[in-house]
Amino acid sequence: MFIRSIGELKDFAKEIVDSLKANERATIIALDGDLGSGKTTFSKCIAALLGVKNQVQSPTFVIMKSYNIEDDKRFNNLIHIDAYRFDDPKEADQIRWNELVLEPRNLVLVEWPEKLGDRLPIGTMRICFSFVDETTREISVVE
Numbered sequence: 001m002f003i004r005s006i007g008e009l010k011d012f013a014k015e016i017v018d019s020l021k022a023n024e025r026a027t028i029i030a031l032d033g034d035l036g037s038g039k040t041t042f043s044k045c046i047a048a049l050l051g052v053k054n055q056v057q058s059p060t061f062v063i064m065k066s067y068n069i070e071d072d073k074r075f076n077n078l079i080h081i082d083a084y085r086f087d088d089p090k091e092a093d094q095i096r097w098n099e100l101v102l103e104p105r106n107l108v109l110v111e112w113p114e115k116l117g118d119r120l121p122i123g124t125m126r127i128c129f130s131f132v133d134e135t136t137r138e139i140s141v142v143e
Contacts, residue, residue: 003137009038012139013045016127022074023123026106030113030120033129038137039111042129043080046109052078058111064095069107076105083110089117 003009020027031039040058047056052067063085067078079100086092097119100106113120126142 001139002132003038003139004135006041009042009137010045010049013042014049016125016141017046017049020074020107022104024104025121026079026101026103026108027075028101028108028110028121028124030124030126031109031111031129032113032126034131037129037131038139039129042127043109043111046107047078047080050075050078050107056080058082074105075107077103077107079106079108081108081110082112083115084112086112086115089115089119092116092119 001012003012016029031042033039044056047067050069051071052069054067056067057065063083064079064081067080069075069078081095083092097116100108101121110116110120113124113126123143128140128142130138132138
């Protein structure tokens with residue numbers, strides 16, 4: 001699918017949020033794509049749809065940011081992770097990855113998921129973002 005505006009990205013994010021269900025463990029969405037392809041903007045759309053009151057910013061330098069979700073029956077926390085700076089998947093231990101994954105009320109968005117190696121659980125939704133031009137992104141969902 002081609003996204004040509006922030007409005008279209010918000011509509012796509014709403015489709016994703018509406019499709020999510022609580023699980024026995026965290027719901028994880030892997031966000032694949034190069035710099036500038038829309039991963040963080042998409043994460044901001046997801047946060048807004050879930051009623052996150054804080055300003056959502058890229059967690060590039062702090063690796064992980066956690067946001068409280070008050071008005072959703074499925075999730076209590078939005079966890080936004082940028083694994084770009086990981087040199088080894090074992091570095092995920094520093095952010096308590098195993099604990100985050102086990103909490104069923106967490107919705108976890110992971111930018112640069114390939115840096116986690118095989119730590120992404122089976123069933124992780126993968127959304128791929130591709131930069132087409134200054135106003136267009138191609139987005140595909142792999143489940």
